[in-house]
Amino acid sequence: MGFFTRESPVEKEWRRLLIEERRFLQKRLEKKSPLFQEKLKEKVPPKLQSTLDTAFSKAFALIFEKGTGLVEKTYSRQKLEQEYQVRQYALKIKQDSKSLRSFSKTVRNTSAKNTLLSGASGIGMGALGIGLPDIPIFTGMLLKNLYEIALHFGYGYEAKEERYFILLLIQGAVSNGETLLETDQKLNQFIHDGKLPDGYEEKKQIEAAAKALSKELLYLKFLQGVPLVGAVGGVYDAVYMKQIAAYAGIKYRRRYLQGRK
Template sequence: MKKDLVLSKQMAILEKQEQKFLNHTENQFMKSNFTSVVNKIQDKIPAKLQATLDAAFYMGFHLVFEKGSSLIEKTYNKEKIAVAYDLNNYAIEKYMHLKHLKTLDKSSKHSKAINESIAAIEGGVLGLLGIGLPDIPLFLGVIVKTINEIALSYGFQYASDEEKAYLLYLICTAMTKDDLRKSYDQKVECLGHDIDAHSLPFIDLAAIMKETSDLLSNTLLTAKFIQGLPLVGVIGGVVNPIMINKIGKYARIKYKKRYLLSKINMTPVNQS
């Protein structure tokens, strides 16, 4: 009875956070003023830059997924995170106390904060040097590192194509707005459910990478273009930690939701 009460309360709190994220709207004053500035900058961006940026993000994801995984894992202690999860998960299953659930959250919060700092340094330094496009694999590496650490914090692995697709849809949801954000959130929900129910759909990972690349390209076109201008580039670099914060916040909600659902439904967390 206590277990059901704790889990239901946690799920209710999490679902409120989820709805707040999905229904977030920008401040109208900031939106109207910022949009006019962005439009002026976009008018000066060469038309061919869009295709160049699309390709840069797509190749960046290929590099990160195919060759960068081992390098990314060297930037955090995977075994330490896994051990911390095992200990916290054992305590939760044995005692089902709120403090153990909060302890489970600490690791994911800590990794998100660290990666925001890394993104700020990486974006700011490269921005000051006038480097925009070459930093895309580094930026994507920080995004993937952030999500991987959050996944591990809640007991989930990330090596399979299904989990990589899940990661990509997390990025798409965080980077979109309004109805499109809600549409991507449904894709995240359905894929997460299928993975955890071991009812895996066909995944065209290359197509999802292309979809995510184009979306990120459109979202960050102006920021990356500004980051390619010396001195002024630091403005574009500021965008990086903001994106990491948004993606990390959403990823924490969705992985924790999968974790809580596994306890409510008494199904094991996917460790494949």
């Protein structure tokens, strides 16, 4: 008679993670464009896409170069690092699933708060007909959320390798089709070996993430530039903040668990 091998907490959490990861990818692969985008196609200026590309690229470059300190003023890095150490210690002592899942629970709570803030900001600016000027604010809030998620799992965000990981997360979360699958594979490869690709150029990766974001938000930012009606477009700041945070939570969790396997 054979014996059943009981799963360890890490193995159990890894299995749960893979299920959530497949669901997220499948949902993005099956995504269909909302009806309102089709109706707005003829009204969107031809040059708006390139304008958005440039705006997001500049926002990322500026925050990476000079703005990380400003972003950190919106939360206590020391406190988040201490809370991570407490969770690590609890896991070391207890070695149970509840302690392991506490990392993801903390991330969900943080992301929910940041999503609400992003939504309030987007709606407010949309009501005033402010679309393009919202991009630096949205980008700052987005990176704030991702920085906090990284700290909750014990990772930093200043190193070139960490910025690469963050930019890939953003690109993957708003992509679909082959681009999504390729980006997801790049993330898993980095999680496995922690190395930058040969010939990596941060500027090009910033442009790739910016282009993915601008393509997804094109019609919404156009709509957000219309007073009052723009509040509807502003709502989607929260929608995409939540979407990117969900994907980031999955990938940082995968990275953390793989380090413990």
